[in-house]
Amino acid sequence: MTFRTNYTVNKTTRFRLLSEDQKARIFRGVIKTLNDTGANVHHEEVRDILGKNGCKVDGKRVRIPPEVVLDALASLPPTTTLYSWDGDEEMCYVEPGRSYFGPGPTPPNFNDPDTLERRPYLRKDATTVARVCDALPNIGYVQSLGSISDVTNGLADVYEFADMIQNTRKIIMNWAFSVENLADEHRIGIVMAGGEEAFSRRPNFIHYSEPISPLTSDFDAIGKCLYCAKHRIPQVYTPCCIGGATVPATHAGQIIVAMSESMVGVVLSQIVNPGTCIIIGGVQSILDMRRTIYSYGAPELGIMSAAFTEMLNYVGLPMYSTSGCTDTKKMELQSGIEAAFSIHMAMLSGANFVHDNGYTESGITGDIFQTVMDDEIIGMSRLIGGGVEVNEETLAVEEICNVGPGGHYLYEDHTMKWFRHHWQPTLMDRNSYEDWDAQGRLTMKDRIVNKTRDIIENYEGPASRVPEEARKDLQKILDAAEDRVRSQS
Secondary structure, X not given: OOOOOOOOOOOOOOOOOOOHHHHHHHHHHHHHHHHHHOEEEOOHHHHHHHHOOOOEEEOOEEEOOHHHHHHHHHOOOOOEEEEOOOOOOEEEEEOOOOOEEOOOOOOOEEEOOOOOOEEEOOHXXXXXXXXXXXXXXXXXXXXXXXXXXXXXXXXXXXXXXHHHHOOOOOEEEEEOOOHHHHHHHHHHHHHHHOOHHHHHHOOOEEEEEOOEOOOEEOHHHHHHHHHHHHOOOOEEEOOEEEEOOOEOOOHHHHHHHHHHHHHHHHHHHHHHXXXXXXXXXXXXXXXXXXXXXXXXXXXXXXXXXXXXXXXXXXXXXXXXXXXXOOOOOOOOHHHHHHHHHHHHHHHHHOOOEEEOOOEEHHHOEEOHHHXXXXXXXXXXXXHHHOOOOOOHHHHOHHHHHHHOOOOOOOOOHHHHHHHHHOOOOOOOOOOOHHHHHHOOOOOHHHHHHHHHHHHHHHOOOOHHHOOHHHHXXXXXXHXXXXXXXXXXX
């Protein structure tokens, strides 16, 4: 028997944007920024923690020496596993090069699945998004695609999480307005996991929060980072940087600022609870100076996201990237072009969690039709990213010799097995003209709308399996949150 050892194996297709020297220079820029300039931290307890652990605190300004940054990076976990709320099934495995795609949070508007018209995002939409994402095979985690407008002001985030987690088994990436709301959502996660001890062993959500560019950790963002670290909740701590406005117009300068902003959360989390999972990255794009919009469809978004992924691989951090989004107003040809480029860039860079699949109108409107189209693109990109499998069976030399010149492979057992590995579309048209004509001459948009509405109408999802006792406990959490908000008003 021949053993193949000492080989370099590339299991997936990857590209490189940065040389080792470029990565080293960018990282030195981050170290210098944190040490010489630092960041404003608007949270007294956090400043006290950082000050007692080697950082230099001057009022709200915190400067982080190189050795503190390097110690934090050295304590990051090599892997983190997240689970479905209803059992032990591993839903996300955070490790280098493993990619999961999902929607994003927060748009105030939603393209209505029935009318196709833009309107405010409603509570029912969180359930719709969760159920559709649960049904899509290439969507790996769930965010809301919007911010609920028809519940008590200040509690949209809590209602959104409570509704979504009951309607998908996939990991939720939640967000919160405040630490109090995050605590409510933590209690919801505990209820769905079956208890606090069960949640600590099998976390069922990742929390998402944002520092503010440039170089500012506001009270709520860093407070939520502290809460997650104390409770060992996996978290994302990422800015939304606007090239030429809140950060430098150059890509390398933008990455330095963005990485420095997030590193405040990385250092804090590892001081408070070494080995807890924290993911950084965020939305990295440009201000279109001609139109004064933050461009989600710009090619710069894909370039900077991929370069940032390489930087985080360089230092051992997971990447929260961006793709599948567009500056146009609805799912259409432009949105397909922009989504395809950003999805493929994210896939080939090896980013870990890739959000905003379904954003239209430069992040102002969520569109579940765009998410369904993105799911198809992600499937195509994942196949390309998988590269070519080469082993004795896939080489098929024996089959080639058996068939010989002039034969065919249609009835070969090898064909019967391996053609099933070929990618099959659910939306792309491969019909003959005659079949396409007979089936109603459906366009891509028609097929996407039909598929989405079919899922909304017919996909059952896990909601019926939520225990009645859990539903009651969730309602108690929502009622208590309502009481708290009323008492504060």
